Amino acid sequence: MDEPEKSLKERLREAMIACRESVFPAYASPAEVFDGLAEACRELGIEEWDVYAERGPVARLEAEVADLLGRPAAYFPSGVMAQQVALRIHADNAGNRRVAMPDLSHLLVYEDDGPRILQDLRIEHLTTGRETPTKAHLDAIPGPLAACLVELPLRDAGCILPTFDELAELAQGCRERGIALHIDGARIWESQQWFGKPLAEIAGLADTVYTSFYKGLGGLAGAALLGDDDFVAQARLWRHRMGGTHFRSTAEAVSALVGLRDRLPHIGECVTWARALAAALPPSVTVQPPVPHTNTFLMYAAGDSDAVNTRLLAALEEHSLAFSRPWKASDEPGRVVTEVTVGQGALELDAEIVAGHIAALVGSRLSRERRSKRLHGHTAGDIFGRTSEVLLKGSLMSVQFEVRIDGMTCSRCVESVTNALGDLDGVHGVEVDLNPGATSSARVTADEPVEPRVLRSTLAKAGFTIARDT
Numbered sequence: 500m501d502e503p504e505k506s507l508k509e510r511l512r513e514a515m516i517a518c519r520e521s522v523f524p525a526y527a528s529p530a531e532v533f534d535g536l537a538e539a540c541r542e543l544g545i546e547e548w549d550v551y552a553e554r555g556p557v558a559r560l561e562a563e564v565a566d567l568l569g570r571p572a573a574y575f576p577s578g579v580m581a582q583q584v585a586l587r588i589h590a591d592n593a594g595n596r597r598v599a600m601p602d603l604s605h606l607l608v609y610e611d612d613g614p615r616i617l618q619d620l621r622i623e624h625l626t627t628g629r630e631t632p633t634k635a636h637l638d639a640i641p642g643p644l645a646a647c648l649v650e651l652p653l654r655d656a657g658c659i660l661p662t663f664d665e666l667a668e669l670a671q672g673c674r675e676r677g678i679a680l681h682i683d684g685a686r687i688w689e690s691q692q693w694f695g696k697p698l699a700e701i702a703g704l705a706d707t708v709y710t711s712f713y714k715g716l717g718g719l720a721g722a723a724l725l726g727d728d729d730f731v732a733q734a735r736l737w738r739h740r741m742g743g744t745h746f747r748s749t750a751e752a753v754s755a756l757v758g759l760r761d762r763l764p765h766i767g768e769c770v771t772w773a774r775a776l777a778a779a780l781p782p783s784v785t786v787q788p789p790v791p792h793t794n795t796f797l798m799y800a801a802g803d804s805d806a807v808n809t810r811l812l813a814a815l816e817e818h819s820l821a822f823s824r825p826w827k828a829s830d831e832p833g834r835v836v837t838e839v840t841v842g843q844g845a846l847e848l849d850a851e852i853v854a855g856h857i858a859a860l861v862g863s864r865l866s867r868e869r870r871s872k873r874l875h876g877h878t879a880g881d882i883f884g885r886t887s888e889v890l891l892k893g894s895l896m897s898v899q900f901e902v903r904i905d906g907m908t909c910s911r912c913v914e915s916v917t918n919a920l921g922d923l924d925g926v927h928g929v930e931v932d933l934n935p936g937a938t939s940s941a942r943v944t945a946d947e948p949v950e951p952r953v954l955r956s957t958l959a960k961a962g963f964t965i966a967r968d969t
């Protein structure tokens with residue numbers, strides 16, 4: 500019988516795994532991972548199993564995390580369980596089920612309403628959308644609250660972070676109102692560079708903290724919940740009641756210890772590399788946040804997800820370099836989005852070359868020889884009069900210029916001009932500023948200047964003229 504044809508998603512997954520090099524955290528097979536864990540047990544001198552999350556590597560992991568984050572820690576099998584436990588303890592202690600958190604927080608977006616259904620929590624939105632939390636957000640919620648949760652960084656907003664001072668002020672606001680501050684620090688390890696403070700000082704702002712062992716630290720799974728002695732004792736009780744005290748958590752704990760040893764020291768370099776990549780991207784790729792706060796950020800570009808992903812599959816197979824994950828439709832019509840998380844493997848790669856692959860992927864028509872062509876000492880102004888700027892971004896060079904256009908009156912004209920200019924060879928961004936009844940302008944981003952006669956005839960075919968003063 501014929502094999503059913505694989506979906507694009509499945510082919511992309513296989514192509515990503517088959518790549519020799521990757522920007523993203525390493526993919527290793529289960530056998531390789533277990534070989535590594537066996538080796539780590541010998542290197543770290545781990546000879547004892549944990550039993551129901553006591554002794555052995557779990558006890559050692561709790562001690563190491565407590566040391567790094569400055570307070571007692573309890574191991575948890577998952578972040579979902581850990582945070583429900585934290586919030587229910589705060590709610591029980593306060594005799595109040597009302598808690599505040601960002602509308603984009605993991606608890607509200609990915610947990611199937613568990614915090615409300617299982618813990619009977621009443622949830623207020625601390626922030627809405629891509630906002631970092633401040634005391635002003637808390638002040639805008641009147642009445643008693645048991646807890647205020649901040650997600651550091653807020654993943655669905657592109658991993659954005661407040662400043663340390665904003666966080667300290669929010670913590671002070673919580674204290675004044677008797678509200679427990681809880682940090683969802685799944686990626687607290689990745690946030691340290693942004694704050695520029697020791698981890699314990701960041702964690703010390705909150706009453707309780709959850710952190711993950713399988714994101715930046717690359718462990719198999721698992722989490723920790725931190726707070727004062729009484730809180731941690733209550734957390735252990737709830738972990739047991741909820742079936743989270745597994746008979747063995749040795750593999751997870753050893754993998755987390757390996758992450759603390761091998762990955763934690765390099766996370767800052769991954770953040771720096773993520774910033775270099777974001778800076779090298781062409782203007783047609785929008786980065787959120789524009790300067791990444793952590794090693795994770797979002798990229799947006801014009802296009803259709805199936806078309807971009809089909810090109811991505813071909814590029815992954817051609818270069819054997821996992822430079823982009825699959826893209827999906829964004830909430831902005833006609834635009835696609837993907838998340839970048841920079842892993843240690845990226846440190847061996849040139850951010851500008853990776854940016855070049857991404858530019859080619861989302862460019863409307865970037866042929867191979869154009870992609871590799873360098874424009875040394877050339878300004879678009881040599882060829883086209885009203886050049887606004889030439890953007891030199893390492894080996895990836897883009898030119899940006901403005902075309903002033905007469906005859907545009909409405910949004911359909913904007914569409915025609917955008918399509919006409921966007922279809923030109925090498926053009927990968929067109930932004931039109933409509934000025935009905937007067938001269939409009941189009942800001943064009945291309946990998947090399949476009950000759951005026953080409954622009955003129957392209958616009959003429961679409962029914963427009965280049966303004967005389969251009």
Ligand SMILES: Cc1ncc(COP(=O)(O)O)c(C=O)c1O
Binds near residue numbers: 579650685686
């Ligand atoms: C910000 C954040 N909080 C909580 C969680 C839940 O963690 P877990 O998968 O360990 O349950 C995640 C998981 O992705 C997360 O990203």
